[in-house]
Amino acid sequence: MHTKTDSEDTSLAPSSPDNSRPTAYYVQSPSRDSHDGEKTTTSFHSTPVISPMGSPPHSHSSVGRHSRDSSSSRFSGSLKPGSRKILPDAATGVGGRHHRKGQKPWKECDVIEEEGLLEDDRSSKSLPRRCYVLAFVVGFFILFSFFALILWGASRPQKPKITMRTIKFDHFGIQAGSDATGVATDMISMNATVKFLYRNTASFFGVHVTSSPFDVSFSELTIGSGAMKKFYQSRKSQRVVAVSVIGNKIPLYGGGASLSTPSGATPLPVPLKLNFKLRSRAYVLGKVVKPKFYKTIDCLLTLHPQKMNAAISLKNCTYT
Structure with missing residues (x-):
């Protein structure tokens, strides 16, 4: 049996117009x-x-x-x-x-x-800190490399200039003798001084200068040799360098038979050749930018007996 609720009774019951509730x-x-x-x-x-x-x-x-x-x-x-x-x-x-x-x-x-x-x-939006550090390192490396490349390019044309001056023979003689093994041969001895002018043309760096031995040769045989002391040349400066070349009883093995005399004096002109190599190194930016300059010098000269103890001008020279 269905029981009516209050809401259903209210909706079904007729509303009285007089009811104001x-x-x-x-x-x-x-x-x-x-x-x-x-x-x-x-x-x-x-x-x-x-x-x-x-x-x-x-x-x-x-x-x-x-x-x-x-x-x-x-x-x-x-x-x-x-x-x-x-x-x-x-x-x-x-x-x-x-x-x-x-x-x-x-x-x-x-x-x-x-x-x-x-x-x-x-x-x-939030990047890790290591990304910023890496970007800074890469940027610094690129800028530093670019700056070093500019310095290297600017330093290359500023090469040092070498000008050969004179050579003076204090002693030059040939006499009979024997080598270390006892073979009889003519022996030659000499003592000379070579002078040249070194000029550093660079405007913003100095150079350290070294050289190979100064060799004086006769008929492809080295009869004298000398060593130059290394030096430092500041920017926009120059100096005259003197090097001693000495040869003591160098065996000729028949090469200088026409030059030997009983007194040891040389009656004929002697054709000689002087050659050496200069090495110049500049430290523009520490050891990062250090340009190097090489110069090989060959000079041909003739020693006359009457020009002993006199300076001989070195004009016939090649610079490579």
């Missing part, structure tokens, strides 16, 4: 009680609402839809960047695809997607 109806609003942090249950509380115009109460479906929309909007509005995300629950359908009719699940998805985009933006 307002009609009362009930609206069920959902409230969520969290029991375990994940699942939610819905309980309805009846709240009497007085209609001043005596309008008929709304249907239960409209009440439920209105309450669910309001709760969904409150839930989606409470989500902000950095808040805890709601994972889908298969039992309750909260946050998942199985929403009840009237709910708006796209609002939750929009909020979650916006939060993910914000996190991606923050992660893309």
